[in-house]
Amino acid sequence: KAGVTQTPRYLIKTRGQQVTLSCSPISGHRSVSWYQQTPGQGLQFLFEYFSETQRNKGNFPGRFSGRQFSNSRSEMNVSTLELGDSALYLCASSENPPNTEAFFGQGTRLTVV
Amino acid sequence: QKEVEQNSGPLSVPEGAIASLNCTYSDRGSQSFFWYRQYSGKSPELIMSIYSNGDKEDGRFTAQLNKASQYVSLLIRDSQPSDSATYLCAVRAGSYQLTFGKGTKLSVIP
Numbered sequence: 001k002a003g004v005t006q007t008p009r010y011l012i013k014t015r016g017q018q019v020t021l022s023c024s025p026i027s028g029h030r031s032v033s034w035y036q037q038t039p040g041q042g043l044q045f046l047f048e049y050f051s052e053t054q055r056n057k058g059n060f061p062g063r064f065s066g067r068q069f070s071n072s073r074s075e076m077n078v079s080t081l082e083l084g085d086s087a088l089y090l091c092a093s094s095e096n097p098p099n100t101e102a103f104f105g106q107g108t109r110l111t112v113v
Numbered sequence: 114q115k116e117v118e119q120n121s122g123p124l125s126v127p128e129g130a131i132a133s134l135n136c137t138y139s140d141r142g143s144q145s146f147f148w149y150r151q152y153s154g155k156s157p158e159l160i161m162s163i164y165s166n167g168d169k170e171d172g173r174f175t176a177q178l179n180k181a182s183q184y185v186s187l188l189i190r191d192s193q194p195s196d197s198a199t200y201l202c203a204v205r206a207g208s209y210q211l212t213f214g215k216g217t218k219l220s221v222i223p
Contacts, residue, residue, distance in 0.1 A: 097208075
């Protein structure tokens with residue numbers, strides 16, 4: 001069974017630009033969650049999607065958005081990039097939380113210059 | 114504010130010893146508890162999940178949960194240098210998100 005696939009693996013963007021990250025969950029998993037990981041703040045929850053519906057959102061500005069498609073693939077978008085958005089963005093795949101395990105993709109390393 | 118606390122370490126243990134990693138959480142409604150291992154530059158890898166009080170063993174790993182004390186731990190027996198990594202405790206409290214601790218860095222000395 002294939003794992004969680006995130007693309008691209010690395011990105012370098014300029015302040016003010018926007019970026020779209022993609023996540024393909026494990027086959028059969030309908031829940032996709034996104035997390036931001038930075039050295040100072042650790043792993044912080046961005047949002048969770050299940051069957052194309054956002055069920056939960058973390059404490060991030062509106063520049064961070066996401067969506068999920070009918071095949072469970074998910075994208076997140078960050079507009080008007082700031083230097084502080086430089087981070088590892090991780091996608092986690094689950095069958096259906098809360099009492100199910102979450103598996104992470106390799107992550108997308110975003111650098112904003 | 115839901116919080117998950119871990120000792121940041123580093124925790125150093127000799128090869129073959131038992132490594133003990135601890136985690137406390139603030140939300141009494143927490144239902145699911147997970148331990149992830151993260152090597153430097155890599156993504157978190159799920160090691161153990163535990164949902165009820167008591168111990169759960171998987172190979173060299175044992176997770177322990179005490180909901181009354183709001184405490185979860187991970188024991189690694191016969192520690193190997195390849196176990197050197199940051200261990201993240203994660204808690205889910207009925208919502209769909211995981212709340213993570215900042216992680217404990219473990220170093221196993223050959």
